[in-house]
Amino acid sequence: MTPFPRNQWYVAAYRDEVGDDLLGRTVCGEPLMLYRLQDGSVAALADRCVHRRYPLSMGHRDGDRIVCGYHGFTYEPSGACAYVPAQTRIPRTARVPAYPVVERDSLVWVWIGDPQVADTATVPRAPWLDSPGWTVVRGMEPLAARYGLLVDNLLDLSHETYLHGGYIGTPEVAETPITTEVDEDARIVHVRRRMKDVACPPFYARSTGIEGRIDRWQDIEYHPPCLYLLHSRIAPTGVEPGPDGDDSAACHAEIVYAITPETETTTMDFWMVARDFATGDEEVSRFLAESNRTVVLQDVVALNALEKVIATEPAGYQELSINIDTGGLAARRLLRKLVEQ
Ligand code: FES
């Protein structure tokens, strides 16, 4: 069984990463080459010349066409070959796969499976990444670990207390129980942790300017396989949303991850933090970008270590799961279902 659900949308890049240059990225074991066409849209082709496999991302552009850097086979954005050297007949099989692409919310999504069933309406949304009133910092860290380990990690934030103490972790995160709900029809895992009258970690104390104790909400929404949203609400203790739903007295951070499998044991960890407070404050942006990257790198070290443990463990080894794992277990079940579909 392939470890990835293939008929799904995956984030291959940030919008700004795709321009005139040829960008090579591997998604679900498929080497891709992305570039921006003259009409502004993005094309994604297999990054393997049909002739002798040379990566097309090592070739060059001729307008919207791609010229292979080895012997000059030339491809249209559709993947069809328009020129081969030293003969006029172009073999019928001279084409490379082209992948459906869509840009949403500053992300470039690709569809790796059967293009016939790619429906752009099913791309999950993260509107804060590209909306007025929100400021975003972001990055991407490569992981030498399977994507399932990052899914486990993000669905159980109790690890913040131990792995990210001094940044986003406080003792209350691990001590506060969670509620987990699965929306089977929409295929979303919800995990909620609502903390009342707790310490404010440095990550939020310095960025929001809130002094003293806070109410802190962590509402996770995982859209398997690729999109993870953490709706984080931080407010001085006792400040509740108004009866009309107005919550402007609180600070909100929308923490978004795109979890993109590269190979069976490597992953692209796209991380973004959108905020509705101190939106014009560059110092806050610098601080949040630096702190969040530090936190992500703490996870990278941990998950890379887990991948090494998995590589050496005896067949049939059984983990032990407890209450904090309900979100992760629900996510694994949905992912298994998607793979089997
Ligand atoms: S490998 Fe691309 S033209 Fe030969």
Ligand SMILES: [Fe+2]
């Ligand atoms: Fe973490």
